[in-house]
Amino acid sequence: MTKPPGSLGVLEDVAAQLAGIAGTCPPPLPEPATVAVFAGDHGVHAQGVTPWPQEVTAQMVANFLAGGAVVNAFAAGLGARVVVVDVGVAATLEATPALLDRKVRRGTADLAVGPAMTLDEACRAVESGIEVATALAADGSGCLVTGDMGIANTTASAALVCAFTGATPASATGRGTGIDDPTLARKVEVVSRAVARVPSRPTTPAAALAVLAEVGGLEHAGLAGFVLGAAAARVPVLLDGAIAGSAALVAAVLCPTAMEYALAGHTSVEPGHAVALEALGLRPLLGLDLRLGEGTGALLALPLVQSAARALRDVATFDSAGVTEKN
């Protein structure tokens, strides 16, 4: 390629990863992209860990389906499609073509006091994620993008990060949508209580699923499956923020090689996200202090991933362009 070796930096690693994923060089362009926004509610909302009412989850899902959220604005500019996967929204949602009804239950139970869900429920949500990724890949999506919506889901995310990495609740728990100091203290306490009930750093699939069921969320389960399904279909999966990062920790134990198909779009300001990415060995492409979720940070990174593939496909060689090599 007509550029000094290494001059595209991290994009060279991305390009090599895409070629490895496809098993061909140059790899196909990672397009069109589809964002799957996994949505669920959380019983831990009852602990006062977020200032937002639970019904905002369903209201934002309606907003996604109407095309009015930030994820829709970003996706439209990139020619990406947005689908919403209801794995556990408490309210009944109005059916539309972009809504995939995979509701396992109407929100999790309160993870502060007991298991968030049963093992069977966690497995069904994981399987929904696998199935959605498989269907989107079969339908021609060249890049699968994670999204999430669930008021209070940063509490479950922090608990998963602590359980899977051994990080302390104080270091992995953040302000989510924006909470004051007393609420943050309560949230750290809730995460501590949840993490105390599960084994630290599970290494077997059975143990990982048990931890997911105990302290996770339905959208985390769906997202873990989504990563596995993308990998099985040999399609790159671009991860968004703290929720996707914590879900990827589960996927990495279920199938370590699946992570070779994952790229981290950005690092969120939620502190557990950087902890998760470090544990996964994933380098985030962007750092923009985002904390929105929905798939927004991953979508912002999508042009970088696509440019990496374009460089491999379209750039002339020194020979073909008649450019003299270095001494």
Ligand SMILES: O=C(O)c1ccc[n+]([C@@H]2O[C@H](COP(=O)([O-])O)[C@@H](O)[C@H]2O)c1
């Ligand atoms: O993506 C992130 O890193 C991220 C960080 C903070 C908040 N969020 C979003 O905000 C919601 C959860 O925030 P909270 O404070 O209710 O736990 C949920 O809908 C997430 O999509 C997302």
Ligand SMILES: Cc1cc2nc[nH]c2cc1C
């Ligand atoms: C308004 C709003 C939009 C969101 N998008 C993802 N999480 C969200 C949380 C809130 C509160």
